Amino acid sequence: MSTDANGSKKRGMFSRLFGRGGEPEAEEPAAPEAAVEPEAPKRSWWSRLSGGLARTSQAITQGVADIFTKRKLDALTLEELEDVLLRADLGVGAATRITQAVGKARYEKDIAPEEVRAILAREVEAVLTPVATPFELDEAKKPFIILVVGVNGSGKTTTIAKLASKWTGEGKKVVLAAGDTFRAAAVDQLKIWGSRLGAEVVSGNEGADAAGLAFDAIKRARETDADILLMDTAGRLQNRAELMAELEKIVRVMKKAEGEAPHAVLLVLDATVGQNALQQVEIFGRTAGVTGLVMTKLDGTARGGILVAIAEAYGLPIHFIGVGEGAEDLEPFTARDFARAIAGLDEEDAPEAAPES
Numbered sequence: 058m059s060t061d062a063n064g065s066k067k068r069g070m071f072s073r074l075f076g077r078g079g080e081p082e083a084e085e086p087a088a089p090e091a092a093v094e095p096e097a098p099k100r101s102w103w104s105r106l107s108g109g110l111a112r113t114s115q116a117i118t119q120g121v122a123d124i125f126t127k128r129k130l131d132a133l134t135l136e137e138l139e140d141v142l143l144r145a146d147l148g149v150g151a152a153t154r155i156t157q158a159v160g161k162a163r164y165e166k167d168i169a170p171e172e173v174r175a176i177l178a179r180e181v182e183a184v185l186t187p188v189a190t191p192f193e194l195d196e197a198k199k200p201f202i203i204l205v206v207g208v209n210g211s212g213k214t215t216t217i218a219k220l221a222s223k224w225t226g227e228g229k230k231v232v233l234a235a236g237d238t239f240r241a242a243a244v245d246q247l248k249i250w251g252s253r254l255g256a257e258v259v260s261g262n263e264g265a266d267a268a269g270l271a272f273d274a275i276k277r278a279r280e281t282d283a284d285i286l287l288m289d290t291a292g293r294l295q296n297r298a299e300l301m302a303e304l305e306k307i308v309r310v311m312k313k314a315e316g317e318a319p320h321a322v323l324l325v326l327d328a329t330v331g332q333n334a335l336q337q338v339e340i341f342g343r344t345a346g347v348t349g350l351v352m353t354k355l356d357g358t359a360r361g362g363i364l365v366a367i368a369e370a371y372g373l374p375i376h377f378i379g380v381g382e383g384a385e386d387l388e389p390f391t392a393r394d395f396a397r398a399i400a401g402l403d404e405e406d407a408p409e410a411a412p413e414s
């Protein structure tokens with residue numbers, strides 16, 4: 058938790074999300090926009106992404122430099138390269154392919170570390186391009202029903218607020234369903250966001266049946282002619298069978314209310330968890346029929362290589378990445394930027410990799 062400009066009061070998640078001082082639950086007087094304390098200049102999205110991926114890119118850059126400085130490319134150096142890539146979470150498939158591509162480029166010759174990283178960026182981009190899919194709202198489906206799932210603390214509620222902010226900003230009518238019925242604080246958070254964004258929040262009593270709430274929320278979104286319904290869910294570990302069964306029930310009941318619902322199921326993944334994310338994709342995918350991914354906390358100390366392994370293994374669309382706690386800190390996922398950042402290349406001047414022979 059950070060302190061405010063006076064260093065005296067902790068800022069709540071809500072104030073971080075919307076860039077305002079003060080705790081969400083405090084009854085603050087309606088302050089005019091101009092009175093809002095000036096924010097420190099925001100880092101560009103590239104600097105947050107490359108900063109978040111620094112841990113991975115530094116490990117790769119250092120590993121590649123150690124291997125290829127003053128040594129030629131041969132079976133041993135290639136094996137060492139593969140180890141570096143595996144340690145960076147890229148997964149066996151991608152690591153093998155990248156190593157082969159490097160081998161093909163210059164076997165038994167010298168190769169500069171920069172050239173290896175350029176080949177790496179090109180190969181990672183090739184893996185990620187097919188899954189870097191913009192999220193599409195089908196306006197024929199009204200309300201367009203989106204279920205948001207994930208483990209505890211992965212960033213579901215924050216992502217919902219970011220999406221709601223984006224869509225209400227585009228003039229769409231959004232309804233939020235506070236499906237995290239176990240945590241009163243989560244419901245309160247969503248209510249505050251709803252009131253700020255002008256989005257109605259459907260909630261139930263603490264501990265209420267989340268599936269029943271989903272049913273009511275669909276009904277309410279229909280009644281109010283909403284364009285989009287965003288349904289939050291309680292965080293659940295993928296290895297807790299009873300919680301996963303509850304998620305199945307939510308999906309089942311949604312279908313009862315609206316045959317094709319949910320129209321999208323977004324799995325929110327925390328980019329700092331590494332290999333565990335693969336299991337989350339597997340089990341949430343099976344249980345809830347995940348249609349796409351949102352990777353959050355890519356501004357932190359992300360283990361971004363896992364995204365490459367997930368893309369290879371599941372081919373699920375990656376729609377958005379979270380690069381901060383603010384309402385605007387949600388970016389569409391772009392394969393090229395991500396690949397350059399992970400390879401430790403600059404935003405603009407990535408050297409061209411030597412063409413494959």
Ligand SMILES: Nc1nc2c(ncn2[C@@H]2O[C@H](COP(=O)(O)OP(=O)(O)OP(=O)(O)O)[C@@H](O)[C@H]2O)c(=O)[nH]1
Pocket residue numbers: 070073207208209210211212213214215216237240243291292293353354355356357378379380381382386
């Ligand atoms: N740095 C950073 N923090 C994020 C991002 N997304 C979410 N967070 C933070 O992660 C923490 C958890 O976020 P929540 O949105 O409450 O997560 P949740 O999945 O709804 O959590 P549960 O309700 O416990 O399951 C909060 O402190 C958020 O501010 C992001 O993209 N970057």
